[in-house]
Amino acid sequence: MSQRPHPHSQSPDASHRADGDATDVPARLASLRARVALHHGRDAPRKTLSFGVHAVDGHLPGGGLGLGQLHEVAPAAEGDEPAALGFALALVARRLAAVRGEALLVIAKGHPMPYGHGLAGLGLDPNRLLLFEAGSDRDVYRALEEALRAGGNGGPAAGNGGQAAAGGGLAAVAGLVDAGIPLIQSRRLHLAGARTDGLLVVLRPAGAESPNVAATRWRIAAGKALRDRFGCIERPCWRVRLDRCRNGRTGDWLLEWDHATHRFGLAGALAGHPPEAGACGPRAGRP
Template sequence: MERSRDAEPDEDDPRPDRAAALASLRELVASDRTRRDPGAALPLGVPALDDRLPAGGLGLGLPHEVAPEAEGDEPAALGFTLALIARHLGLAGGEALLVIAPGHPTPYGHGLSGLGLDPDRILLFEVGSDDEAYLAIEEALRTRGLRAVAGFLDAGLPLKQGRRLQLVAEASAPLLLVLRPARADLPNGAATRWRIGGAQGARDRFGCLLRPRWRVHLERCRNGRPGTWLLEWDHAAHRFGLPDALADHAPAARAGRS
């Protein structure tokens, strides 16, 4: 006898409820996506730049590489890296860890404050080699208690090590930065690669530096578009911007779209 369509479902029927199964599958996929792809980013606050980044900013939980444009631009690259950390901590709170390998200067309190960073929120860890730096960064990422982790490396980030750090960082999604010398140019899995050059910053009437400026080259961007900008940093507002002299100037706008 054929069962009526309006009959109650048989509890012994092995066939699963299709709607319930689909709902469970969607929930599982959503949970996995949340775990593996935080979907969060740090916007730099400059539309011409953020529009070129796939998430509207630096993807959190992904490695980002910063390097000097040329020999002698190391202070500029360091300043830009610390400004990124200052912006993130200004928006998200928490603390940051700087893992410093040989060949990099150790930031000091006054310099950190000048870039808008509270020295009490910065942890410094000096190591003897890049291998030690990789281990320290990985262990720091596993703690899941830091908003930002930056490794100042002597030879850069190898592809295998970069992938390993990304897998560890996915769970807590911190801002993950790697600062390397100009000479080190290893293939790696960084989501973005930045070249930073020094530029003459704005000064007050006493000749003191008001806002540092950098020539910023986005050389590589996974699922994004490279570009070049002249950026300045407002340490009090934790904000990047275009210099006033260029903000309303047509050639500057074209440079951002080159």
């Protein structure tokens, strides 16, 4: 006569399997965490845009500006707005030099629009820059977010070892606003940018600080620019101060920009003579 197994009894094999599952729980949890982190891009190394200057890149996590992250740029003081805009556009130009695609600059109404000659003087091809005037800061953030969600990736430039993801799209997205970057808008941009390999920069006025999630904060003042024999600016120069850097270090440098090679350098180093010391010189005009 057959007997039914006791409802609470367990075969030796089942007991062994249960014990084995219990011992594997930490490993399984670790594997699950790794899969979730990979899904959210936390485990993958973030691509960067380097300055090409060890003194600067050494302060930044990953050796450059994190792509797909929000970076905040501000004038050091009233009157340094053209310098801050020039610095931000130089970053855009350096990005475009390495990848295909275009850049988008969204400007709040009332600010002067950059003109072609000034853009070319920074090494920016006006044909690769989309300019959009927004009615308010809110419209600026909305346009930036929509652009990022639509596809803020650029593919490597032909013949260049670019770091961008494959595919077309916007290689850089920048905004010029009238006030500090609000926390909520910065979070929305951060989330939208995290899905891309694009450069994301927002330029705000001097003294308009507000809590936000930007990965870096830069303060820019005009430096003594190198001029040609006609008195025209040959190499823009900026006093660059890194005020905040998540997982990195702050710093202060005097940088020059070579528009022909799309290279930053310590002031004077590009010309082959010792870097200048001292205060910033005359301010350059707007791009």
